[in-house]
Amino acid sequence: MTELHAAPSSTEAGARQDPPLFPFPVDPHVGIPAQYAERRATCPFGKVRLPSGDEAVLLVTYRDSAAALADTRLSHDLTAPGSPRVTAGPSFFDDPESLLNKEGEEHLRIRRIVASAFTPRRIERWKPTIAAVAGELIDTMERTGPPADLVADYCFQLPVRIICKLLGVPERDLGLFRDWSNAFVSAARMEQQERGRLIREFSGYTARLLAAKRAEPGEDLIDDLIAARDGADRLTESELVYMVAGLIAAGNETTSNMLGRSVLTLLRDGGGLWQRLVDDPGLIPAAVDELLRYNPLGNGGALRLAVEDVELPSGTVHAGDAVLIATSSALRDELAYPDPDTVAFDREPPAQIVFGAGPHYCLGAHLAKAELRIGLGLLTERLPGLRLAADPHTLSYTEGEVLSSLVSLPVSW
Numbered sequence: 001m002t003e004l005h006a007a008p009s010s011t012e013a014g015a016r017q018d019p020p021l022f023p024f025p026v027d028p029h030v031g032i033p034a035q036y037a038e039r040r041a042t043c044p045f046g047k048v049r050l051p052s053g054d055e056a057v058l059l060v061t062y063r064d065s066a067a068a069l070a071d072t073r074l075s076h077d078l079t080a081p082g083s084p085r086v087t088a089g090p091s092f093f094d095d096p097e098s099l100l101n102k103e104g105e106e107h108l109r110i111r112r113i114v115a116s117a118f119t120p121r122r123i124e125r126w127k128p129t130i131a132a133v134a135g136e137l138i139d140t141m142e143r144t145g146p147p148a149d150l151v152a153d154y155c156f157q158l159p160v161r162i163i164c165k166l167l168g169v170p171e172r173d174l175g176l177f178r179d180w181s182n183a184f185v186s187a188a189r190m191e192q193q194e195r196g197r198l199i200r201e202f203s204g205y206t207a208r209l210l211a212a213k214r215a216e217p218g219e220d221l222i223d224d225l226i227a228a229r230d231g232a233d234r235l236t237e238s239e240l241v242y243m244v245a246g247l248i249a250a251g252n253e254t255t256s257n258m259l260g261r262s263v264l265t266l267l268r269d270g271g272g273l274w275q276r277l278v279d280d281p282g283l284i285p286a287a288v289d290e291l292l293r294y295n296p297l298g299n300g301g302a303l304r305l306a307v308e309d310v311e312l313p314s315g316t317v318h319a320g321d322a323v324l325i326a327t328s329s330a331l332r333d334e335l336a337y338p339d340p341d342t343v344a345f346d347r348e349p350p351a352q353i354v355f356g357a358g359p360h361y362c363l364g365a366h367l368a369k370a371e372l373r374i375g376l377g378l379l380t381e382r383l384p385g386l387r388l389a390a391d392p393h394t395l396s397y398t399e400g401e402v403l404s405s406l407v408s409l410p411v412s413w
Helices: 011-015 035-042 062-070 104-118 120-144 150-155 157-167 171-184 192-215 221-230 237-267 269-279 281-294 365-382
Strands: 047-049 055-059 302-306 310-312 315-317 322-325 410-412
Touching: 055 062, 062 310, 062 322, 104 120, 104 221, 104 237, 104 365, 120 150, 120 157, 120 365, 150 157, 150 237, 150 365, 157 171, 157 221, 157 237, 157 365, 171 192, 171 237, 192 221, 192 237, 221 237, 237 269, 237 281, 237 365, 269 281, 269 365, 281 365
Parallel strands: 055 322
Antiparallel strands: 047 055, 302 322, 310 315
């Protein structure tokens, strides 16, 4: 790969100034903050102040981000008193039983229990179900007729129905999950008290769901997780509740957001990119990879805590430092991706870091890519004349401190 950024000449000089507030405002023309490009060029290893008030070293280049994501000395465990936080108030960073906060053998123990449900071979079996659900949703849209809100009618519905089918969650409960998921993964602005209330409701629902499944067992993923809880692998009850809630939240919030943003990217500026996929469906796998790179899930980043000194390409993180990995900036790094603010379906990118790296690589990556490929593929096949029914600059986002989702996407056809 081309040689990437040199380290700044003086990190200490920047540290004498008050760090800028993070997250930065989004530039609507490129979809991510304009400050990222400036910092990649002039300050790739500077500090920022998070919404919680904590400070963190912000990593904005591809090579720093890739190295940090794979380095186990940058810990996911942020549960000790005084640990840094992205956001003030309750969040998934608080619970020591969450898989996201586990390291080493404890992390591997929990991951092993659920990993078999998300292997490429298992996801192949789920592809007909994904296609069937996507087809049903499009049928409903066609019966109702345009215009439609693609987020509410399709992008949210598809992944949440699939993860609930996989887990064994009753479909009648699907309407409950959007607000709970937004609170759980800090994907929408809300008062701390409101976020805490929604997280408690979600946890209570999950506990009742587990009790019902114990009373009437089936053959779903929740039943497998309960067996692990009650068997030799011994998931604790708190781990079990958090695992199920986390799968529901991550299984709909992240994929639905990416699907909506991807369709928006394809349709804007006259819809030329959309037409390319209509004319050549074979481009869809490459298009999904590129849209995953181009569209950030939010303006935040992955927060880590250095448990010892870590030398990264742009500088040294010292033990006790908080590190924020801005993946959306790394994926627009001009030294890793030529012309990074352009969508190009024929890229040969470096190693993909959209889903993380190392031991914490996203369990649901194969499922998410299958849903995106099938979801986009059926839309282009069934609704080739799809077009935006609103000015893209007027669209609203949830503006969460970790994720930020499209609130709605008006379309016609």
